[in-house]
Amino acid sequence: MLTFEEKLSIITESFPELERKNVSLGRVNFHYNESSYDQKNVVYHLHPNGNGFVYAGNMTGYQTNDKGMVNIRDFTEKALRSTIRKSILSLTPKESEHDHEPKEEVWINDNTVTLTLLKEDDMWNVYADDDLDGTFHSYKQAAHYLEEEGFTRI
Known part of the structure; x- marks a missing residue:
């Protein structure tokens, strides 16, 4: 010992x-x-x-x-x-899926309504034109919300 x-x-x-x-x-x-x-x-x-x-x-x-x-x-x-x-x-922090996430995406639904998913600081914000539609702690949460609302990535 x-x-x-x-x-x-x-x-x-x-x-x-x-x-x-x-x-x-x-x-x-x-x-x-x-x-x-x-x-x-x-x-x-x-x-x-x-x-x-x-x-x-x-x-x-x-x-x-x-x-x-x-x-x-x-x-x-x-x-x-x-x-x-x-x-x-x-x-130790590892390279993760977050390192490969986009900073901005456009999503569209069947009615051709588009929303923009934008990373700002450490949060993910969803915008309808200039209006804030939602704020999420992770890309995964924001993408899940958009998918549930019938949107897909362009």
Whole structure:
């Protein structure tokens, strides 16, 4: 079993993208501030007795607790590095369907009424000429609304 000091050394030297946060009882957390999720803790409650947890909630092959954490008490150096790297990758923003969404589309219905779907800031707005018809949090929501209303993309 790696000691507390060995685990700290591995984490701080291998993962500069993690920010150390000292917590109560001598425990240490390491946050990944670039996380694309609310989850920021990668290493949680690393304790001077060597016990601690790594977030594995988005990963397969790990037995996790109800917070998505895997216990690292008996991890080898290789297992610790690998699990932390996978955890960081699981929290890293990925190229997504949003990167390929159009910024503006025109939709039409059977009566030749046209609506414009336009991305403005982080919202999707539907316009009938200059009048705002609806605002949505995602392209998917806006497209679903337009389809339900009988519109198709031109």
